[in-house]
Amino acid sequence: MRPGQIIVLATPVFLLSIAIEFAIGRLRARRGTGQDTYRLADTVNSMGLGLLSQISAVLTGLLRIGIYTAVHSAVALFPDTDFWTTWYGWLLALVFYDFCYYWLHRMGHESAVLWAAHVVHHQSQHYNLATALRQTSSGALLGWIFYLPMAAAGVPPLVFGVVALVDLLYQFWVHTEQVGRLGWFDRWFCSPSNHRVHHAVNDRYLDRNYGGILIVWDRLFGTFREEDERCVYGTRSPLASWDPLWANAEVYWALAHDSWHARRWSDKLRVWLKPPGWRPADVAARFPKPAFDLAQVRRYEPAVGRGAQWFAGVQFLLLIAAAAFFLWFADDMPLPRAAVWLAALTAALWAIGGVLQARLSIAEALLIEAAALATAGAALALPWLHHVFKPLALSIAVFVAARRAWQRPGGATRFDILLVAGLVASLAGDVLLMGPASLFVPGLVCFLLAHLAYIGVFRIGVGLFPRPVALAATLAIGVAMYAFLWQGGLPAALRIPVALYVAVIACMAAQALGRAFVRRDAASGWVAAGACCFMLSDALLATDRFVTPLPLAPLWVLATYYVAQALIVRHARPGD
Numbered sequence: 001m002r003p004g005q006i007i008v009l010a011t012p013v014f015l016l017s018i019a020i021e022f023a024i025g026r027l028r029a030r031r032g033t034g035q036d037t038y039r040l041a042d043t044v045n046s047m048g049l050g051l052l053s054q055i056s057a058v059l060t061g062l063l064r065i066g067i068y069t070a071v072h073s074a075v076a077l078f079p080d081t082d083f084w085t086t087w088y089g090w091l092l093a094l095v096f097y098d099f100c101y102y103w104l105h106r107m108g109h110e111s112a113v114l115w116a117a118h119v120v121h122h123q124s125q126h127y128n129l130a131t132a133l134r135q136t137s138s139g140a141l142l143g144w145i146f147y148l149p150m151a152a153a154g155v156p157p158l159v160f161g162v163v164a165l166v167d168l169l170y171q172f173w174v175h176t177e178q179v180g181r182l183g184w185f186d187r188w189f190c191s192p193s194n195h196r197v198h199h200a201v202n203d204r205y206l207d208r209n210y211g212g213i214l215i216v217w218d219r220l221f222g223t224f225r226e227e228d229e230r231c232v233y234g235t236r237s238p239l240a241s242w243d244p245l246w247a248n249a250e251v252y253w254a255l256a257h258d259s260w261h262a263r264r265w266s267d268k269l270r271v272w273l274k275p276p277g278w279r280p281a282d283v284a285a286r287f288p289k290p291a292f293d294l295a296q297v298r299r300y301e302p303a304v305g306r307g308a309q310w311f312a313g314v315q316f317l318l319l320i321a322a323a324a325f326f327l328w329f330a331d332d333m334p335l336p337r338a339a340v341w342l343a344a345l346t347a348a349l350w351a352i353g354g355v356l357q358a359r360l361s362i363a364e365a366l367l368i369e370a371a372a373l374a375t376a377g378a379a380l381a382l383p384w385l386h387h388v389f390k391p392l393a394l395s396i397a398v399f400v401a402a403r404r405a406w407q408r409p410g411g412a413t414r415f416d417i418l419l420v421a422g423l424v425a426s427l428a429g430d431v432l433l434m435g436p437a438s439l440f441v442p443g444l445v446c447f448l449l450a451h452l453a454y455i456g457v458f459r460i461g462v463g464l465f466p467r468p469v470a471l472a473a474t475l476a477i478g479v480a481m482y483a484f485l486w487q488g489g490l491p492a493a494l495r496i497p498v499a500l501y502v503a504v505i506a507c508m509a510a511q512a513l514g515r516a517f518v519r520r521d522a523a524s525g526w527v528a529a530g531a532c533c534f535m536l537s538d539a540l541l542a543t544d545r546f547v548t549p550l551p552l553a554p555l556w557v558l559a560t561y562y563v564a565q566a567l568i569v570r571h572a573r574p575g576d
């Protein structure tokens with residue numbers, strides 16, 4: 001049994017405990033003796049981050065275990081497995097782990113680059129059992145360093161893995177507001193009361209109570225604090241987003257920003273090592289941030305409709321099932337296969353977050369999910385998956401564009417008709433390209449028509465090729481690509497259709513780029529990025545088909561293709 005599988009088996013226990021805590025909270029809130037600490041979006045966000053952490057560990061975990069095992073086999077001082085597997089050996093290993101965990105966790109709060117990984121666990125502004133599940137996906141990058149003493153001491157990798165899991169699972173139950181103070185227990189062990197203090201941003205509570213199982217470490221090293229004021233949860237720079245990828249990236253991004261803009265080289269480095277919140281004086285002066293004020297803390301709760309909430313909730317339950325299935329088999333999968341599933345599950349998780357913060361409509365989320373499944377189906381050679389979801393993805397895109405046209409006051413315009421025509425032609429092209437090689441040219445013709453329709457869409461309000469330099473650039477790239485295909489073995493029968501196609505897609509990209517230069521707004525920029533992705537997708541497809549097979553070609557071809565179509569259908573707007 002592997003750690004990922006144990007987490008799968010523990011999942012029903014997590015869900016049941018969360019349901020019970022939720023019911024108790026509701027009951028106490030109704031009686032006026034306590035409060036309901038759950039909000040759907042926050043819970044989905046927290047559990048989704050736990051899910052992402054587990055599925056990404058299929059790849060990142062190899063680093064942690066690999067290094068541990070390598071160090072263990074090189075320097076183990078007391079490698080006697082018989083000793084480490086007696087009851088006192090296990091207990092010693094657990095206490096040893098808990099001690100190392102204390103220092104990793106403490107450094108996770110006192111050093112910015114480690115905080116960048118650990119912050120995920122603290123972003124929730126609620127405190128409940130779901131908060132326990134929110135874990136970082138980047139912890140394996142540096143976290144392993146703190147456990148090297150155990151490898152050097154000789155704790156076998158298996159024993160290490162088990163006590164690590166025990167330490168993690170122990171901490172689940174302490175994340176609740178429904179259990180009060182527990183007397184002597186609060187002073188020996190990590191408990192709901194003293195861990196609430198750890199998650200609070202109140203001045204008196206900041207950077208306290210790091211212990212995983214034993215809170216004794218905090219009392220030994222001077223970081224213990226009792227709970228004696230109402231806790232306000234979260235971080236001092238609130239996440240204010242339900243995007244699971246941004247949750248993992250936000251602090252890395254902020255540190256990279258400050259490091260980039262710092263004038264002194266020593267500051268560029270210090271940004272990463274100093275405590276979180278430290279900023280070079282020149283950067284703080286140029287990009288000021290308001291000081292933290294406890295009284296100003298508001299919970300992030302963007303308003304979304306009932307339908308969107310139901311959709312996100314049901315989708316999330318389906319995603320948990322899919323992720324459990326993946327985790328169960330992941331270790332037996334070749335790495336590229338696991339990476340493809342990981343990417344597809346991540347895309348779906350991201351889309352659910354987008355719906356909960358009203359950034360994506362339900363149809364747009366379904367488009368992303370269908371595109372992810374179509375891509376996975378092609379990359380993993382699962383024809384049934386590919387054949388169901390590839391036509392579905394563009395059908396949803398057509399629906400998104402058609403519905404927008406339908407809802408437009410005054411009725412559909414030339415813009416809407418051309419956009420829908422472009423998407424319908426793409427759909428036809430998708431279907432034809434799924435068929436035998438003899439349908440390649442008809443498929444190409446459909447995409448050619450799609451690009452002509454898109455040129456029509458992008459010229460509204462700005463005219464044809466408003467920036468000739470963009471046309472020159474995309475045509476030059478097109479000519480170079482065509483020459484590359486020619487010398488690589490483009491069949492003679494395809495030379496003319498491919499030449500025509502390359503010319504038209506280059507014109508489409510030039511039109512989108514020219515439009516972005518004229519309109520200078522974010523939406524036009526995204527459309528131009530989409531058009532460039534389209535060129536990239538076709539370049540990859542043609543290289544793989546005519547020159548040399550590329551590794552995981554369907555993955556790259558379809559991923560860039562769907563990014564292109566999604567950006568175009570979402571951001572193309574008629575001019576003012």
Ligand SMILES: [Zn+2]
Nearest residue numbers: 105109118121
């Ligand atoms: Zn912490």
Ligand SMILES: [Zn+2]
Nearest residue numbers: 121132175195
């Ligand atoms: Zn915690």
